[in-house]
Amino acid sequence: MPMSARPRRITIEDVARSAGVSRQTVSRAVNDKPEIDPATRQRVLRVAESMGYRPSRFARGMVGPHLTTLGLVIADVLNPFFPEVVSGVLAAADERGWQVAIYSTGSALERETAVARTVVDHVDACVAFLLDPGAIELIHRSGMPFVLLDNEHRPPAVSGGRIDFATGMRHAVGHLVERGHRRIAMLDDRGRPDAGGHGTRHSLFLGAAAELGLPADEEWVFPAANSLEGGAAAMDDVLAGGFGATAVLGYNDLIAIGAMRRARDRGMRVPQDCAFVGCDGLTLSRLVDPPLTTLTVDKELLGRAAVRQVAAQMTGAGTGETVIVPRLVVRESS
């Protein structure tokens, strides 16, 4: 009994033969071209459908104008920071008739290289949140238009979009000081490989604190996993350490909210016993109780700007940088 050979794809040629016409006529029928008899078109379309014919994207792309696919690399769709960026990217890409392929590293540093490798030969341009220098280099060297987001250690040769947390941190810490706080703890994201490095929120926090004459040693910074649970656990550390902190600033809203909830579970009143400030300005921050004071960044704009930069690179523009300045939104948690 003969094995049925690997089901060879059915081509336009097959349809043509079966319908008793030429390739070109099938092409005309499928693509709604005018130079064809309506009757033949119907017949051909019927045959094509019955045979289950589907034109090959690749063969089409070969000849026609290249459809550009933008690769968007994020850490994790479940992290509410990213959907807003994605939204901006999708909108901006759509305006240009681009397609967007999404890749997620799952917040795992060691997966970044693998993701970068696939990205490199599956898309035409790339917007990415990436931390591993190897992965970044990989994409950059591929020569495709590339914008790297939210990475303080961006190589100068690659375009980027960053958030001006230097200014932001001054606002945030300044606000707490105005409210009378002198003992402020920060909950840092311990997942970042460059903890405490130049330009990180960690060091910017310490800088702002020092400027304002606050105790600003490393011991006021607590590492936290980037999640609600991480924030909660870090809050336990703060309380256990006996620092007498009256305010807590989170690396982001997720961590801040986790910490805030844990504080309330421990019977503390917010903001009377302890004030909380987050970063990012997630929609979420408005909805928790009490609503969280947060350094809001326009994430949708970040996405749009990134696409704009990628588009610029396609038309031969050089590398650039977009800076987004966060805005402090004061709510009831501080």
Add this chain to the structure above:
Amino acid sequence: MPMSARPRRITIEDVARSAGVSRQTVSRAVNDKPEIDPATRQRVLRVAESMGYRPSRFARGMVGPHLTTLGLVIADVLNPFFPEVVSGVLAAADERGWQVAIYSTGSALERETAVARTVVDHVDACVAFLLDPGAIELIHRSGMPFVLLDNEHRPPAVSGGRIDFATGMRHAVGHLVERGHRRIAMLDDRGRPDAGGHGTRHSLFLGAAAELGLPADEEWVFPAANSLEGGAAAMDDVLAGGFGATAVLGYNDLIAIGAMRRARDRGMRVPQDCAFVGCDGLTLSRLVDPPLTTLTVDKELLGRAAVRQVAAQMTGAGTGETVIVPRLVVRESS
């Protein structure tokens, strides 16, 4: 002065000529094939890089094994329901080595046809949240593997994934009745084109209410826009109507949370003065105050199952249906 012609793409041939070798050798260098002298490889790679050579995805796809791209059509990334589904789809696609392209309709019914049209000739398979019958037909007729999610009016010929809200609604309403509620309002999503149709949460709610001997007229159902604001506005309608509702059931968590917040802003105590129940089980529902009782559905699983069905169709399996049964998570809002 001669216009510079449209910048023709530089091909493997160009690199070959410029490096003084053949296409094949360039191909070997670029693809890390073994049969090449390390020295030549280096030289070729250098030339390729200096010329800015990038292999064409399409030409590669023509010859090699076809990389499959899965199209995922959602309404809006900013709606927190979807990221969880996306997460499941990404994971399941990744396991199969597929790429995922995301398309968003922006919750606009009239955009669905346009999106469907692009999807049809840009991807190899499709998982979609779609409502417009025309758009659905378009994708289905294209012959590609297709799974339609969360649509009560799915044509029998197309595969689907649905959530068993018939069971869910019985649980939800039953729970409220146990708590002593007899006057329950529902806040429906007015954006759905089939409001009140068979199998919708709207009609399932009325059915469950009737089963339990509750007032279950249409007047207990209030249309709401699918957002926090929509829920809030609908809550105003409930209060203004003088129905004396002691419990409110939202089409989804977003609407329920919006309504709940509005009720509290109006000075009502939750759940004493009015209880609230949502649908979907968003992460968000845990975080609001008070934490929301909600009909939780495993959205990640929904995504994974959809991909599994698409994969099955690729290997020639027929059309099928996945059913996900929601689970009532009781929290402090009821």
Add this chain to the structure above:
DNA sequence: AACGTTCCCGTGAGCGTTCACGGAGCACTG
């Protein structure tokens, strides 16, 4: 000295589609 191996490299063919052309058939004009 003839032969086999190994290493490196080049040449034809083919992937499935569309574009640019050309040609057959027919009707309508002057």
Add this chain to the structure above:
DNA sequence: CAGTGCTCCGTGAACGCTCACGGGAACGTT
């Protein structure tokens, strides 16, 4: 009746790449 136009259809060629094959050079083996 020749000429002109229109409608419909088919035939190379090209897109950029990889695969299968074959060939030359250098080396070792019998």
